[in-house]
Amino acid sequence: MDFDKELDARGLNCPLPILRAKKTLNELTTGQVLKILATDPGSIKDFAAFAKQTGNELLSTAEAGGEYTFFMKKK
Amino acid sequence: MEQKKLAIIATKGTLDWAYPPLILASTAAALGYEVQVFSTFYGLQLMKKDVSDLKVSPLGNPGMPMKMPFGPKWFRDINWNIPNVVQANVPGFESLATALMKQTIANNGVATISDLRDLCIEADVKFLACQMTVELFGFEHSDFIDGLDFVGAATFFEFAGESDICLYI
Numbered sequence: 001m002d003f004d005k006e007l008d009a010r011g012l013n014c015p016l017p018i019l020r021a022k023k024t025l026n027e028l029t030t031g032q033v034l035k036i037l038a039t040d041p042g043s044i045k046d047f048a049a050f051a052k053q054t055g056n057e058l059l060s061t062a063e064a065g066g067e068y069t070f071f072m073k074k075k
Numbered sequence: 076m077e078q079k080k081l082a083i084i085a086t087k088g089t090l091d092w093a094y095p096p097l098i099l100a101s102t103a104a105a106l107g108y109e110v111q112v113f114s115t116f117y118g119l120q121l122m123k124k125d126v127s128d129l130k131v132s133p134l135g136n137p138g139m140p141m142k143m144p145f146g147p148k149w150f151r152d153i154n155w156n157i158p159n160v161v162q163a164n165v166p167g168f169e170s171l172a173t174a175l176m177k178q179t180i181a182n183n184g185v186a187t188i189s190d191l192r193d194l195c196i197e198a199d200v201k202f203l204a205c206q207m208t209v210e211l212f213g214f215e216h217s218d219f220i221d222g223l224d225f226v227g228a229a230t231f232f233e234f235a236g237e238s239d240i241c242l243y244i
Contacts, residue, residue: 013184015102019194022105040184053106 003035036070082235088120090129097191104198113231115205144178
């Protein structure tokens with residue numbers, strides 16, 4: 001998937017992946033896509049909840065070998 | 076949609092209990108909430124300029140796992156059951172427990188209290204401090220971070236009364 005910016009939140013724990021994602025999304029413009037890498041197992045539900053509450057669209061969620069990849073489109 | 080509001084009363088001043096109010100405040104701010112944190116009694120410790128001296132005490136806290144943050148896995152998995160009487164009588168036990176907890180925090184990619192507080196400030200979380208307890212404990216305004224408002228309970232209720240969520244921590 002194409003993306004405009006990547007955030008490496010691997011090794012970070014709650015609530016840092018969400019806070020970093022929020023901060024990075026602020027640097028993007030509407031419609032741009034942020035790719036997020038994380039290792040926090042709570043991040044799957046947390047990013048879904050973040051998207052639902054902020055209106056940013058979670059385009060996809062994937063897990064492979066204990067790493068999670070999210071694509072989020074800025075509102 | 077009107078902006079949601081979160082009001083938190085922070086009353087505890089130990090390293091472990093410094094986390095919940097700051098995690099919830101920073102996360103709510105990231106979700107678009109307007110957030111105020113009212114620090115009172117021991118919660119004032121979280122607003123000191125220097126929070127590096129916050130400590131955790133395992134004494135009388137049976138819920139706290141006592142595990143070592145280093146060594147092989149079998150060693151790290153041991154839950155050290157140290158009697159209260161030993162914890163209370165060994166000089167420096169609290170400092171040792173605090174050093175071990177700080178190592179565990181770093182090992183787990185958990186933010187430091189100072190970092191979390193900076194993230195709150197950056198996200199426009201409003202911090203208030205209870206003026207009465209500042210005087211009660213003999214603190215000075217200059218002991219605390221800049222931008223802190225020293226107020227009473229009535230001021231807190233102005234915001235808390237309009238809040239969607241109000242937490243006492």
